[in-house]
Amino acid sequence: MNNRINQLFQSKKERILSVYFTAGYPNLEDTVPIIQELVKNGVDLIEIGMPFSDPVADGPVIQHSSLISLRNGMSVRKLFDQLSDIRQSVDIPLILMGYINPVLQYGVEAFCEKCNKIGIDGLIIPDLPLDVYLEEFKTIFEANNLHNIFLITPQTSAERMKVIDDFSSGFIYMVSSNATTGAKSSVTDFQREYFERIKLSSLKNPRLIGFGISNAETFANACQFANGAIIGSAFVKAMEGNEPLEQKVSGFIRSIAADI
Amino acid sequence: MNYQVNEKGYYGEFGGAYIPEMMVPNIEELRLKYLEIINSYDFRQEFIGLLKHYVGRPSPLYFAKRLSEKYQSNIYLKREDLNHTGSHKINNTIGQILVAKKLGKHRIIAETGAGQHGLATATVCALMGLKCIVYMGAVDVERQAPNVKKMKMLGAEVIPAISGNQTLKDATNEAMRDWINNPVDTHYIIGSVVGPHPYPDMVARFQSVISEEIRWQLDEQTGKENPTRVIACVGGGSNAAGAFYHFLNQEEVELIGVEAAGKGIDTSETAATLTLGSPGVLHSSRSILMQTEDGQITEPYSISAGLDYPGIGPMHANLFAAKRAKYLWATDAEVLDAALELTQLEGIIPALESAHALAVLKKIKLKPEEVTVINLSGRGDKDMEAYLKHFGY
Numbered sequence: 292m293n294n295r296i297n298q299l300f301q302s303k304k305e306r307i308l309s310v311y312f313t314a315g316y317p318n319l320e321d322t323v324p325i326i327q328e329l330v331k332n333g334v335d336l337i338e339i340g341m342p343f344s345d346p347v348a349d350g351p352v353i354q355h356s357s358l359i360s361l362r363n364g365m366s367v368r369k370l371f372d373q374l375s376d377i378r379q380s381v382d383i384p385l386i387l388m389g390y391i392n393p394v395l396q397y398g399v400e401a402f403c404e405k406c407n408k409i410g411i412d413g414l415i416i417p418d419l420p421l422d423v424y425l426e427e428f429k430t431i432f433e434a435n436n437l438h439n440i441f442l443i444t445p446q447t448s449a450e451r452m453k454v455i456d457d458f459s460s461g462f463i464y465m466v467s468s469n470a471t472t473g474a475k476s477s478v479t480d481f482q483r484e485y486f487e488r489i490k491l492s493s494l495k496n497p498r499l500i501g502f503g504i505s506n507a508e509t510f511a512n513a514c515q516f517a518n519g520a521i522i523g524s525a526f527v528k529a530m531e532g533n534e535p536l537e538q539k540v541s542g543f544i545r546s547i548a549a550d551i
Numbered sequence: 552m553n554y555q556v557n558e559k560g561y562y563g564e565f566g567g568a569y570i571p572e573m574m575v576p577n578i579e580e581l582r583l584k585y586l587e588i589i590n591s592y593d594f595r596q597e598f599i600g601l602l603k604h605y606v607g608r609p610s611p612l613y614f615a616k617r618l619s620e621k622y623q624s625n626i627y628l629k630r631e632d633l634n635h636t637g638s639h640k641i642n643n644t645i646g647q648i649l650v651a652k653k654l655g656k657h658r659i660i661a662e663t664g665a666g667q668h669g670l671a672t673a674t675v676c677a678l679m680g681l682k683c684i685v686y687m688g689a690v691d692v693e694r695q696a697p698n699v700k701k702m703k704m705l706g707a708e709v710i711p712a713i714s715g716n717q718t719l720k721d722a723t724n725e726a727m728r729d730w731i732n733n734p735v736d737t738h739y740i741i742g743s744v745v746g747p748h749p750y751p752d753m754v755a756r757f758q759s760v761i762s763e764e765i766r767w768q769l770d771e772q773t774g775k776e777n778p779t780r781v782i783a784c785v786g787g788g789s790n791a792a793g794a795f796y797h798f799l800n801q802e803e804v805e806l807i808g809v810e811a812a813g814k815g816i817d818t819s820e821t822a823a824t825l826t827l828g829s830p831g832v833l834h835s836s837r838s839i840l841m842q843t844e845d846g847q848i849t850e851p852y853s854i855s856a857g858l859d860y861p862g863i864g865p866m867h868a869n870l871f872a873a874k875r876a877k878y879l880w881a882t883d884a885e886v887l888d889a890a891l892e893l894t895q896l897e898g899i900i901p902a903l904e905s906a907h908a909l910a911v912l913k914k915i916k917l918k919p920e921e922v923t924v925i926n927l928s929g930r931g932d933k934d935m936e937a938y939l940k941h942f943g944y
Binding site: 343417420423442469 | 576
């Protein structure tokens with residue numbers, strides 16, 4: 292299977308920068324321009340957030356952007372419309388991230404087929420548990436060339452990590468701390484121990500560290516322990532304000548990694 | 552038919568544990584240990600002892616003579632309103648605080664709507680000397696002020712949830728986020744038969760004392776363990792789960808849950824989930840909920856903060872789908888009338904939640920020989936402001 296996520300990790304082993312943003316925020320039609328600006332600024336992978344009314348795994352910044360996006364009129368159907376021609380201008384891997392209920396209401400099979408048609412490479416659905424994925428979703432994801440990206444946390448046991456590694460394709464999303472998204476973070480001793488432990492645990496999948504990565508320092512730090520990192524809340528916050536989108540995106544990405 | 556949860560955590564097609572990875576260790580620990588803990592001799596002794604000497608159980612099963620005369624039938628009230636802290640919620644918090652202690656947790660979090668569950672949680676935390684944090688929608692903090700004051704006096708920290716409609720759903724979101732941020736020392740005492748497996752089953756077991764008592768009390772008073780029907784209000788559905796529990800396999804007993812219709816099921820200001828909802832996942836379990844075509848959860852409305860919730864426990868979704876229980880609804884206006892009726896016929900001021908169960912007496916046909924048990928889940932002290940405002944005393 293020719294999946295852009297695998298291609299990325301085959302060609303690039305370190306300092307991979309993945310950016311999350313909430314589709315339809317700050318304005319409904321910003322989705323595609325944000326993707327294009329991110330690509331222009333050298334981002335390696337993009338996670339497109341599908342807003343949900345009750346995002347329990349998210350902190351205040353993404354809660355707020357989700358609320359505004361929904362008020363702007365965003366929906367799964369609207370997002371698919373916006374993305375329908377995205378592969379004419381964008382080559383990097385694209386992932387959709389969101390909660391299970393809107394996917395269920397769209398219909399899992401129809402949802403995955405649509406993703407495949409558009410050229411989506413993977414899905415991150417935090418409230419889709421491993422056992423339900425294996426029983427009800429896996430074959431549908433695979434039939435549509437979609438990787439399911441699993442999360443691991445500092446509390447994930449070694450045995451469970453092994454199982455998650457076995458069923459992962461693409462990469463593993465390492466949640467940096469016991470927290471919802473956007474929680475304040477510098478690398479603590481506790482995290483250092485966790486990062487080292489994972490680094491030494493010889494997982495077969497590549498890893499990106501996310502949650503609490505917000506600036507050049509935290510990005511560089513995370514990159515010491517994994518193939519790269521994911522920035523979400525800090526980027527979403529940077530999309531506030533009245534400057535042109537182009538400036539907001541390039542200003543932010545340059546502040547994280549001038550060399551990218 | 553088996554209406555209990557199966558080993559995978561499902562009631563028919565409803566239930567499960569749709570949890571983010573961050574919650575897996577806590578939920579797994581609970582899932583693996585809860586039955587062993589709550590079935591142990593030590594636990595049973597302590598639980599039953601506290602229910603008797605601290606809560607004041609058994610709660611009376613009271614033959615409501617004047618209410619029965621009015622409806623020309625036999626109506627009994629299960630007096631959960633007489634429990635310590637004023638509602639059935641304490642049955643569950645006593646159970647869960649003992650579980651939390653066995654698990655070695657020393658920080659307790661809870662969500663609350665009407666404040667009855669928050670109050671019951673703050674109470675058992677004071678009793679056990681554990682730290683207590685209660686999340687409560689900012690709107691509910693306003694409309695249930697007496698309970699907020701009680702929780703604070705009991706030493707709990709009450710944190711207003713300011714997202715969404717600022718009611719029960721939003722308080723639940725905040726409590727889940729707290730648990731994700733505090734995965735090691737904290738136990739989340741969920742107040743209803745909602746949330747990921749094993750919560751719906753665990754809470755139903757703790758509340759099942761209600762129907763256990765109804766059976767022997769009814770036998771004592773009428774010579775029969777089974778009534779014609781049991782009626783209880785449902786938001787998440789914990790008092791109904793407790794009142795139905797030991798009758799689930801007694802197919803001759805009609806089970807009726809009453810949802811909050813708010814301003815009416817043909818308006819957008821309602822919380823009648825089973826009447827208006829469809830299958831989906833909210834708060835980590837698959838059940839029936841009120842949502843848009845896009846799968847966004849819609850904001851509910853009810854005069855009663857305790858029923859102002861867009862979901863319902865998976866056990867009820869299954870009883871509804873299997874047609875084992877019937878789910879009716881009552882509007883705010885019908886509920887206020889029913890509360891006044893009980894107050895003036897029997898001298899009992901019910902909680903707004905419980906008055907939903909009373910309101911359906913006008914909607915069903917009662918025969919003279921029939922026996923109806925209504926679960927009077929809570930007392931009306933906390934709702935005096937709403938009553939005074941409406942009746943203009």
